[in-house]
Amino acid sequence: MKGAAARAEDSFLKSLDSLGRLERLDAVISRVQQVVRGLPLGRYRDVLHGLQIGHPLHPALVQIPMGAWFSAAVLDVVPGTGRSARLLVGVGVLSAAPAALAGWVDWAEQHEDQMRTGLVHAASIAAAVGLYARSWVHRGRGRMALGKAFGFAGLCAAGSGAMLGGHLAFRQAAGANKTQPVPHLLEEGWHPVGRVEDFPVGEAVRRELGEVALLVFREPGGRIHVLAERCSHLSGPLSGGEIADGCVECPWHGSVFRLSDGANVRGPATAPQPSFQVSVDADGTVHVRLPGAG
């Protein structure tokens, strides 16, 4: 028999999980997604995804508004710190803009259930920004009690939004590198994956190596490339993607990976694909080895 605390925990988690099934949000999601995808961000879109730092940028950027707002709440209970608290409230409102932009570009390339939770997360943060903006105005007009009240209300909204962001990132794994388990699922050393003639020139072939799917590609010159087949972004099947200029493009959200070393050339993925060493023995059997496996 579960106790009252365990039942409350269950129902709390169930209500969080149910956000991902809110299909009535889909019409709004589709419109907002079009707008976000249409923003003329150029190469800055990958910067916002976090390609250069190897993981999503959004969680790093949100530290600034959250830190500023929390610090303002602390100052609000310390006498004589009104000006500093107002400054921090304003810093939080302004710094929420780049954090939100990074979040939206990530959000627009996610699974439906993640986007539904993400929309509720964004609504909570938007509410926080609105409350803090009003707090800033009231503080500026000398209405300190009202300014603090709006500030504390904003902190509640921001805290709820942050909790939903954590749910999205960790329970729904929205920003995690999906290839991270690959080295742990393989034995170290060399493994046969077929014969050279099993891999037609210029054709992406999917192979299984134990629990790991592989993408095998033989170039016209004979060189064979092998990458983990499931995309590091959200596990899209790279064997179904376009191959051009020595790279493979994921068919789901368009991340591009270099075949020779798995490097992440274009987002939304922020982690590279595990890249296997390849050796062909005298009888034409292809062997692969993943450095660091086991």
Ligand code: FES
């Ligand atoms: S699964 Fe999203 S780009 Fe591959």
